[in-house]
Amino acid sequence: MTDTATATLSSRTPPSEDADFAALGLAAAARAIRNGDITSQAYTTALLARARAEADLNAFISIDEAEVLAAARDADKARAAGSSSPLLGVPLGIKDSYLTKGLPTSLGLEPLARFIPREDADAVRAIKEAGALVLGKNNLVEMSFGLTGHNAGYGQVKNPVSRDRVSGGSSSGSAASVAAGIVPASLGGDTIGSIRVPASLCGVVGFKPTTGRWPRGGVAPISHTLDTTGVIARSVEDCALVDQIVTGEPGSEHSATADGLKGVRLVYAPRQFLDLIEPDVEARFRDVVMQLRSAGADVAEVDLGDDFGALSQTATWSIFFHETMGAVSEFLRHHDVPLSFEEVVANLKPELQGAWRYMVMPDGGGATSAETYQTALTVSRPEIQRRLDAGFAEHGAQAILQPTTPCTAPLIDQQAKFLIGEREASDLVLANHTLVASLLGLPGISLPMGLSGNGLPIGLELDGPLRDDRALLELARRIEGLLVGQVN
Numbered sequence: 001m002t003d004t005a006t007a008t009l010s011s012r013t014p015p016s017e018d019a020d021f022a023a024l025g026l027a028a029a030a031r032a033i034r035n036g037d038i039t040s041q042a043y044t045t046a047l048l049a050r051a052r053a054e055a056d057l058n059a060f061i062s063i064d065e066a067e068v069l070a071a072a073r074d075a076d077k078a079r080a081a082g083s084s085s086p087l088l089g090v091p092l093g094i095k096d097s098y099l100t101k102g103l104p105t106s107l108g109l110e111p112l113a114r115f116i117p118r119e120d121a122d123a124v125r126a127i128k129e130a131g132a133l134v135l136g137k138n139n140l141v142e143m144s145f146g147l148t149g150h151n152a153g154y155g156q157v158k159n160p161v162s163r164d165r166v167s168g169g170s171s172s173g174s175a176a177s178v179a180a181g182i183v184p185a186s187l188g189g190d191t192i193g194s195i196r197v198p199a200s201l202c203g204v205v206g207f208k209p210t211t212g213r214w215p216r217g218g219v220a221p222i223s224h225t226l227d228t229t230g231v232i233a234r235s236v237e238d239c240a241l242v243d244q245i246v247t248g249e250p251g252s253e254h255s256a257t258a259d260g261l262k263g264v265r266l267v268y269a270p271r272q273f274l275d276l277i278e279p280d281v282e283a284r285f286r287d288v289v290m291q292l293r294s295a296g297a298d299v300a301e302v303d304l305g306d307d308f309g310a311l312s313q314t315a316t317w318s319i320f321f322h323e324t325m326g327a328v329s330e331f332l333r334h335h336d337v338p339l340s341f342e343e344v345v346a347n348l349k350p351e352l353q354g355a356w357r358y359m360v361m362p363d364g365g366g367a368t369s370a371e372t373y374q375t376a377l378t379v380s381r382p383e384i385q386r387r388l389d390a391g392f393a394e395h396g397a398q399a400i401l402q403p404t405t406p407c408t409a410p411l412i413d414q415q416a417k418f419l420i421g422e423r424e425a426s427d428l429v430l431a432n433h434t435l436v437a438s439l440l441g442l443p444g445i446s447l448p449m450g451l452s453g454n455g456l457p458i459g460l461e462l463d464g465p466l467r468d469d470r471a472l473l474e475l476a477r478r479i480e481g482l483l484v485g486q487v488n
Contacts, residue, residue: 022181040089063136085131093186121218138173168198193434200459262296404459
């Protein structure tokens with residue numbers, strides 16, 4: 001944590017009542033405060049104690065304890081005066097790529113540790129208007145470029161399940177803080193899997209809405225085609241609540257679940273998503289497919305083509321790298337961030353700086369040409385969408401399933417290169433299963449679906465049709481109900 005955080009983060013054992021508060025989900029905490037069962041001040045105090053106890057996770061870059069406690073007292077006064085705002089007095093985490101008025105926004109870069117924006121990002125404004133408080137700014141990979149949670153300046157974010165493991169990234173601190181019970185939810189960002197990957201590796205729920213459905217104003221970008229804001233929480237209910245608040249759309253009524261998943265139609269593509277995969281992850285996924293069928297769901301196999309993976313990878317990375325320089329430069333100018341694009345590059349960790357100079361800079365040896373970029377947008381992406389649409393249409397499917405990540409959380413000291421089965425892989429494979437939804441702009445959600453043999457979380461991803469977010473959330477809630485008890 002920076003010096004904006006309150007000092008003395010030494011204790012590792014919070015009081016038992018603090019642990020009880022930490023177990024509350026977002027919707028439950030909001031109800032308890034609205035009903036007067038607990039005060040925002042007591043709840044916030046407990047979460048701050050939890051943050052101090054779990055400080056070694058490096059889940060936060062900054063916390064202003066005095067500010068958030070003052071906001072909690074104000075929330076209690078508002079409640080006494082009759083306020084019933086849906087998130088009144090509930091502290092959330094915010095990925096430090098979001099602008100926050102009056103609070104430092106570093107984008108994961110040390111030179112911006114004292115940068116105070118003049119305004120909130122649109123999604124932050126929405127949750128504040130609903131009564132939420134900002135507990136602090138979550139650690140992230142520099143400029144959101146990375147999948148393991150390593151930040152050279154602010155420290156590696158550790159996995160709360162096993163501290164020698166990575167948290168996933170780039171919304172690393174968001175997932176770790178939710179999994180550790182420091183906050184009930186955190187706003188994150190997702191370009192190729194930066195919400196769903198860490199949610200999977202830390203054993204929580206991560207929701208990426210249809211691209212463009214959530215506001216993105218005031219959030220440091222990577223790619224205007226791929227970027228979306230989203231949320232990490234401990235239940236689908238909590239993700240749906242934040243979705244309703246940020247979008248302003250009415251919530252949907254829960255469908256009856258007496259018949260399990262009868263009538264639900266799902267597909268999965270084993271040739272495309274069960275190739276390079278850890279044995280425990282594949283075994284658990286196949287068990288879940290059997291459970292879904294036993295609960296009444298029709299789960300069919302589809303084949304998306306021999307070249308589906310290569311086509312998706314090439315198109316996604318071509319768009320990703322081609323759009324970065326323009327998107328970042330415009331963001332810095334528009335929001336008066338006191339760094340130029342060149343200074344951002346100069347302040348990246350060496351390995352990331354090398355990647356940017358090679359892949360992002362127009363004169364780099366690996367830069368995407370305008371022709372290749374247009375081919376990715378106008379030829380490859382529509383072809384990938386066509387194949388997926390055909391698979392959906394053939395079976396009348398509501399979602400496609402796959403393991404969120406092909407492996408469980410790698411060891412921190414092996415995060416650049418590790419084994420999946422007998423095959424060596426790099427950290428980029430963590431996004432192998434998530435980038436398709438990003439490329440096509442589909443809504444996607446990662447649910448915990450159990451643990452590996454060595455006790456590490458495994459995630460199940462569901463991707464739905466474009467703009468079918470509320471139906472996907474309802475489907476995910478029903479599947480989550482089936483999986484309850486499988487993650488303990």
